[in-house]
Structures are given as C-alpha cells and as structure tokens.
Amino acid sequence: MRLATLRRWRGMTQAQLAGLSGVTTSYISMLENGRRLLDRRSHISSLAAALEVSETDLVGGPHLTPDAEQARPHTVIPPLETALTTNRLHDAVVVEARPLGELARLVRETTTLQRQANYIALVDSLPNLLDELHFHVSHGREHEQRQALDLLIETCSTATMTAKHLGYPQLAHIAATRAVEAAHVLDTPVYRARADYLRIQTLTHGxxxxxxxxxxxxxxxxxxxxxxxxxxxxxxxxxxxxxxxxxxxxxxxxxxxxxxxxxxxxxxxxxxxxxxxxxxxxxxxxxxxxxxxxxxxxxQTPPKQVRSSAYEVDIDRFWNSRIAALHADVGRALARDPSTGDDAVPWLSQAERYAPQAIRNNARVHEAVSVLTERARRNASGRALRGMAARMGVPH
Known part of the structure; x- marks a missing residue:
C-alpha cells in the first residue's frame, strides 16, 4: 500500500508517523494492512503533510487501465492545460473565433456534459471554447467583452470541476483563478461569489x-x-x-x-x-x-445512519455526477465497517453505472474498492466487486 511504502521511504516507524500526523499507531497499522480505508479528508491531509508528500502521492493519481471509460477522459487534460496557461485574460493566443451566440450554446452543452461526468465528450470542445472566449474578451466591444467574461466564468467552472474530478488539483486551481480574474473585471457580487466558490473548491490542504x-x-x-x-x-x-x-x-x-x-x-x-x-x-x-x-x-457517522440520510434525497432531481457522488459516499461509509461491507458493493456499483468516467477515476472510491477486494479475497467471494476492481486497476 502507498502509505506503508511512503512511510518506509521517509524512514519512519508507524509510531513516528502517528506522532507527526495525530493519527493513532493502531489506526496506521490497520490502514497499512487494508483493514481500514484511507478515504477521510482529514486523515489524508494530515498523513500527507507528515510524510511531506502531496495528497495525490499518498492516495494515488489516475489509476489508468486499458478501460476506455477510465483512461480516455484524461486526454482532455493536456489541451485544457495549454488553453489555460497560454491565454491571458486580455491577451488571447487565437486570432479568430466563432460568434458569441454560437459559443454561448456550446458553453451550455459543455456544462451539461460535465454535470453528466462525460469528460470524454469535452476533449474536442472545452479547450477551443477557452481559446475563443479569450479572443472575444481581448478584441470585442465592451458589451461583447462582458458577455464573453460571463461565458468564460462558466467555462472555467466546467474546466475546474473536470480537472478536479480527474485528479489534477493544480490545473483545477489555475482554471478557478482565471474565473476569479474574469469576475474581478465584471465586478458584481454574484459573479465574484461564483468565482470565489470555485477558488475555495481548489484550495490545497497541507x-x-x-x-x-x-x-x-x-x-x-x-x-x-x-x-x-x-x-x-x-x-x-x-x-x-x-x-x-x-x-x-x-x-x-x-x-x-x-x-x-x-x-x-x-x-x-x-x-x-x-x-x-x-x-x-x-x-x-x-x-x-x-x-x-x-x-x-x-x-464518520455510523454507516446505517448515512444510508438513512441518503434515502431522503430525491435523486431523480439531479445530474448523473451528483447521483454518482451520493452513491459513492454511502458506499464508502458502508465499506469502512466490516459488518456492512457487503452492503457497500451495490452502492458503489450503482455509482459506477451513473458516472463511470468519474467513479473509476475517484481515488477515495479506489481505496474503498481496494479494501473491499482484499476482504473478498480472504473470503473467496465477491465476483461483482472483483469486476469493478479490474476496471479500476485494483489488484484482485
């Protein structure tokens, strides 16, 4: 497991790591032996800080496999990074762009794709949108600039959440920062608030x-x-x-x-x-x-109480990404307790069905599936779980 590997690399005993991180020695032992999940945000940040590594180093970045639903979403990242780092707010790289009305329609489409966690479909559209909206901000008349800035904030929101959910926090922060810059120019409370929300979503932990x-x-x-x-x-x-x-x-x-x-x-x-x-x-x-x-x-509310709270949500009102996130949260809660571990698999499987690209790239779900798979191996059971593990690149 990464935790044990990184701890030994730092030359620490479990007791030393416990002292630096505030996590008990026994809990670290259970994490390293696969008897507990390392999926709680506070534990991930404190252990990563104690080991002086990034959270991605600790819980893992993209676990790319031959599975297209897991690997292909990452092809959007290089062109997205290029668009965000080569353009500046009033200095666009491209020298022409489609009309703003057409771009507005495309912005709505990309927003919907992100909410459906269909990142593969964003590869050909999202980077180009960023390029062309920067062109209108740079060269449009004042009313066109304001419309372009509005659309740019929405597009940066899509870019932020796409990069964040695929495991690229620094790129997500760059996208959020661009939204903050655009909101500063528009200078209205609602735009500033939307951009501030994005920025908070991408803060590192340390x-x-x-x-x-x-x-x-x-x-x-x-x-x-x-x-x-x-x-x-x-x-x-x-x-x-x-x-x-x-x-x-x-x-x-x-x-x-x-x-x-x-x-x-x-x-x-x-x-x-x-x-x-x-x-x-x-x-x-x-x-x-x-x-x-x-x-x-x-x-760490008792798993059955978490599940009860989830049943109060009318999931039909939501986009696929939010439905998947809800199922993943309940599945992770159930996976933490060996007595409810078997109940976790249907919830995690349902999350995967709603948003396979997002769930197969979710580090905390990966951790839950790893622990559940190890338990299933010991019990020589869990065919459905092993199938999910295979798709996520978890040894099974």
Whole structure:
C-alpha cells in the first residue's frame, strides 16, 4: 500500500508517523494492512503533510487501465492545460473565433456534459471554447467583452470541476483563478461569489489545510452576506460557499460547527426553488441533503445512519455526477465497517453505472474498492466487486 511504502521511504516507524500526523499507531497499522480505508479528508491531509508528500502521492493519481471509460477522459487534460496557461485574460493566443451566440450554446452543452461526468465528450470542445472566449474578451466591444467574461466564468467552472474530478488539483486551481480574474473585471457580487466558490473548491490542504480552508470559506461566506439582498438566484453561490464551509469544518473535525453551517445552508435553501438542475451550483434543499451525507461520511457517522440520510434525497432531481457522488459516499461509509461491507458493493456499483468516467477515476472510491477486494479475497467471494476492481486497476 502507498502509505506503508511512503512511510518506509521517509524512514519512519508507524509510531513516528502517528506522532507527526495525530493519527493513532493502531489506526496506521490497520490502514497499512487494508483493514481500514484511507478515504477521510482529514486523515489524508494530515498523513500527507507528515510524510511531506502531496495528497495525490499518498492516495494515488489516475489509476489508468486499458478501460476506455477510465483512461480516455484524461486526454482532455493536456489541451485544457495549454488553453489555460497560454491565454491571458486580455491577451488571447487565437486570432479568430466563432460568434458569441454560437459559443454561448456550446458553453451550455459543455456544462451539461460535465454535470453528466462525460469528460470524454469535452476533449474536442472545452479547450477551443477557452481559446475563443479569450479572443472575444481581448478584441470585442465592451458589451461583447462582458458577455464573453460571463461565458468564460462558466467555462472555467466546467474546466475546474473536470480537472478536479480527474485528479489534477493544480490545473483545477489555475482554471478557478482565471474565473476569479474574469469576475474581478465584471465586478458584481454574484459573479465574484461564483468565482470565489470555485477558488475555495481548489484550495490545497497541507499540514493545517482544513483549518485554513475553513477559515477562507468562513470569511468568504461573511463577505457574501450582501447577496441576501438580491433575488433567490443570488442566494445560490452563497449557499454553495456555506456548504463548502460545512464540509471543511467536518474535515477539520469540528462536528458542531459543521452542522451549524449545514443549518445555515438549509435556511438559505428555503428561499430558493427546490430545482437542482435549474439553480446555479444545484443549490437547493435537495442538494443540502446530499451535502449532509458527505458531511456525515467525513465525520464518520455510523454507516446505517448515512444510508438513512441518503434515502431522503430525491435523486431523480439531479445530474448523473451528483447521483454518482451520493452513491459513492454511502458506499464508502458502508465499506469502512466490516459488518456492512457487503452492503457497500451495490452502492458503489450503482455509482459506477451513473458516472463511470468519474467513479473509476475517484481515488477515495479506489481505496474503498481496494479494501473491499482484499476482504473478498480472504473470503473467496465477491465476483461483482472483483469486476469493478479490474476496471479500476485494483489488484484482485
């Protein structure tokens, strides 16, 4: 396992690593022996910091296999990186672009593809959109520049989430930073809030990362309180930042604070339509229920309670990526406890069916499948699980 390999590479004993990370020696032993999952955000960040490696080094980057649904999404990354790093906000590389009306339609299409976790379909469109929108920002009249900046923020949101979910946090941060630059030019509270949400989503963790992320999210939420004076849709970015603060609090092991943020998000959600597919960021009461599950998983709430919370979500209201994330969270929670491990497989399998490209590239799901596969090997069972393990490149 990577944890044991990295620990030995650093010349540490389990006790030394425990002392530096705040994780008990017995828990580290169970992680290295495959009896516990290394999928909790707080554990990943503290162990990576103690070992002085990145979180990707610890939990793994893309586990590329011959499976096309897992490997092909990564072909979008090189051209996406090129588009983001060679263009500047008012200095485009390309010298021509399609009309903004056509680009607006394509932006809507790429947003939908990302929400469906169909990253393969983004390969031919997303980098070109970034190029052409930068052209309009650089060369358009003032009203065209503002429209292009609006579309650029949305496109950078798609780029941010695509890179993040495929395991490229630094590229995700570059995309989010470009959205922040565009929002600064537009200089309206809603645009700034949307861009701030993206930036918070891509913050690194490090030794004190979740405490720091919580501080940033809390400060941002306080600064965005002016959005309460706007219409219902203005509340959506504030709501998403509030939910992010709740997850950061859970990851920083501040349980009461996490639930306080969750209650604040619920209060905001009462003032917006319960329409995840229509609202910005899917913010709605239904989406708050999904985030509740994610927060419970991070707080290591008993698996059966997590599953019960998931049953309260009307999944038909959501895009495939969010449905898959919900099933993955419940599956990971169930996988942590050997007594509910068998129940985890249907949830993880369902997550994979909804969004195979996202789930087969999810490091925390990979960890859950690895541990479950090891248990199944010991019990000489788990045909369905071994099939999923094969697709994810997990030894089985």
């Amino acid at each position: 030794r004190h990362g979740w405490e720091r992320n919580l501080h940033v999210a809390s400060q941002t939420a306080d600064r965005l309180q002016e959005l309460r004076r706007g219409d219902a849709m203005s509340l959506c970015p504030l709501g998403m930042v509030t939910l992010t603060a709740g997850l950061a609090a859970a990851s920083a092991l501040r349980e009461q604070e996490a639930y306080n943020w969750l209650e604040e998000a619920e209060a905001l959600a009462r003032h917006v339509p319960n329409s995840p597919k229509s609202n910005w960021g899917s913010f709605s009461m239904e989406n708050v229920r999904i985030w509740r599950v994610a927060i419970q998983v991070e707080l």
